[in-house]
Amino acid sequence: MLKLYWYSAVLVVNSAINGYDGSMMNGLQVLDTWTSYFQNPSSSSLGLLNAIQQVGGICALFFAYQLTDRLGRRMAIMIGSLIVLLGVGLQGGSTNVGMFIGARFLIGFGTAISGNAAPTLIVEISHPKQRGFDTQIYNSSWYLGSIIAAWTTFGTFYIPNEWSWRIPSILQGLFSLIQVIFIFTLPESPRWLISRKREDEALQILANLHGNGDPNNELVQFEYREIVETIRLEQAAANRSWFDLVNTPGNRKRSFLVVAVGFFSQWSGNGLVSYYINKVLNGIGITNTVTKFVINGVLQIFNLFAAYFGSWLIERVGRRPLFLIATTGMLITFAIWTGLAAHATSDGNSNSGIGAAFVTFIFIYYFFYDIAWSPLTIAYPVEILPFSIRAKGMALSSLAVNAALFFNSYVNPIALEAIDWKYYLVYVIWIAVELVVVYFFFVETSGYTLEELVVVFDGENAELSDLDRAAIALENEKTNAPVSEKTEA
Numbered sequence: 001m002l003k004l005y006w007y008s009a010v011l012v013v014n015s016a017i018n019g020y021d022g023s024m025m026n027g028l029q030v031l032d033t034w035t036s037y038f039q040n041p042s043s044s045s046l047g048l049l050n051a052i053q054q055v056g057g058i059c060a061l062f063f064a065y066q067l068t069d070r071l072g073r074r075m076a077i078m079i080g081s082l083i084v085l086l087g088v089g090l091q092g093g094s095t096n097v098g099m100f101i102g103a104r105f106l107i108g109f110g111t112a113i114s115g116n117a118a119p120t121l122i123v124e125i126s127h128p129k130q131r132g133f134d135t136q137i138y139n140s141s142w143y144l145g146s147i148i149a150a151w152t153t154f155g156t157f158y159i160p161n162e163w164s165w166r167i168p169s170i171l172q173g174l175f176s177l178i179q180v181i182f183i184f185t186l187p188e189s190p191r192w193l194i195s196r197k198r199e200d201e202a203l204q205i206l207a208n209l210h211g212n213g214d215p216n217n218e219l220v221q222f223e224y225r226e227i228v229e230t231i232r233l234e235q236a237a238a239n240r241s242w243f244d245l246v247n248t249p250g251n252r253k254r255s256f257l258v259v260a261v262g263f264f265s266q267w268s269g270n271g272l273v274s275y276y277i278n279k280v281l282n283g284i285g286i287t288n289t290v291t292k293f294v295i296n297g298v299l300q301i302f303n304l305f306a307a308y309f310g311s312w313l314i315e316r317v318g319r320r321p322l323f324l325i326a327t328t329g330m331l332i333t334f335a336i337w338t339g340l341a342a343h344a345t346s347d348g349n350s351n352s353g354i355g356a357a358f359v360t361f362i363f364i365y366y367f368f369y370d371i372a373w374s375p376l377t378i379a380y381p382v383e384i385l386p387f388s389i390r391a392k393g394m395a396l397s398s399l400a401v402n403a404a405l406f407f408n409s410y411v412n413p414i415a416l417e418a419i420d421w422k423y424y425l426v427y428v429i430w431i432a433v434e435l436v437v438v439y440f441f442f443v444e445t446s447g448y449t450l451e452e453l454v455v456v457f458d459g460e461n462a463e464l465s466d467l468d469r470a471a472i473a474l475e476n477e478k479t480n481a482p483v484s485e486k487t488e489a
């Protein structure tokens with residue numbers, strides 16, 4: 001188990017790359033040395049500087065999964081990490097805006113490749129009892145990177161030259177460097193090895209990780225048989241069409257929820273603070289640079305603990321109730337946030353009391369966001385998708401996330417400059433729409449078997465594909481595993 005914790009720690013740092021990026025860009029916008037070096041980029045240029053990373057991520061999505069499957073999880077992580085390091089080198093050495101933009105495209109491209117393989121490897125080497133929790137922790141660890149970036153930019157603020165922004169830009173490669181150094185000390189996925197007819201290696205890895213080195217351990221033998229059967233099912237699924245995502249009422253509902261979770265997770269107002277806290281705080285009258293850095297740094301630490309707390313809550317509260325609690329809290333706090341911003345900018349009412357209240361509600365808003373939307377952005381779609389469309393459904397989820405991030409990054413600075421706090425009203429209305437969608441369409445998955453979820457989505461008389469029937473039979477076999485090793489459905 002100690003080995004597994006170490007392996008997971010190496011892989012989880014991949015999630016921190018995106019978190020570092022958003023927080024670093026927040027910090028760079030506060031630095032006069034960065035803005036002056038790049039000749040005070042306009043709102044549209046600033047939007048492009050942030051959004052180009054998502055463009056790189058979207059481009060990579062079309063073949064990232066192929067690298068993961070053909071070359072192996074570890075090699076895909078290595079390739080993605082090396083591309084990120086190349087981008088980081090160009091970013092840290094940029095001499096003009098065009099070079100900085102190109103570097104950020106490469107960072108987004110590489111991150112998408114390693115981001116496809118790293119969580120896959122975590123799931124495939126985790127102990128069965130910890131797979132769900134590991135998935136939730138992976139996505140929540142976005143804030144590890146944001147914490148480091150926030151305090152790094154604060155520390156370099158006192159450097160009176162261009163190294164104040166070059167150092168944080170170069171340090172963005174830290175997480176990818178960790179993976180390059182350690183990735184081949186980790187075991188390859190037993191699942192990938194079996195798919196490549198390397199069964200003996202796979203069995204030994206399972207034995208080392210889950211059976212104290214004994215390949216005849218009952219759990220190890222069960223997992224081995226499960227992987228072999230799963231690969232057989234996937235080979236059959238590979239010939240299925242993308243239209244399967246929408247060919248039945250149940251699948252259309254699943255696809256709708258997958259897109260909703262991906263889009264809502266990034267377009268609920270959180271993008272305003274994730275990438276443009278400088279503009280947000282300026283709008284409320286908080287202009288002191290050190291104060292901005294401290295607020296950003298403390299917020300990221302708070303977010304990390306809130307997200308981990310949400311991961312702990314999920315199995316105790318349930319998915320749907322947690323989504324409802326979180327979205328309701330977000331709506332109320334964002335509405336108050338908007339009211340404070342309006343009051344602060346009308347008739348010169350800006351004062352320290354309003355500013356303190358505004359910052360307080362940013363923290364309260366993020367608490368509600370973090371307890372559900374951070375840990376469940378990946379975990380919830382995985383649970384509602386049947387085996388036959390799971391891979392394609394998760395690709396659809398990634399596309400929704402990146403599309404929302406692109407919109408956030410490009411449109412938010414332009415809108416904030418054009419209409420200031422009034423832009424917040426758009427998000428108040430939108431979060432209300434999200435709450436309605438969550439209430440009427442989101443279903444609970446905690447405690448359900450695969451058969452029960454099929455009934456929830458497809459009805460009592462649903463016609464199942466042979467693939468899904470086989471997957472359900474495999475899930476039923478899990479319930480007959482040794483009592484001490486049972487896993488949740």
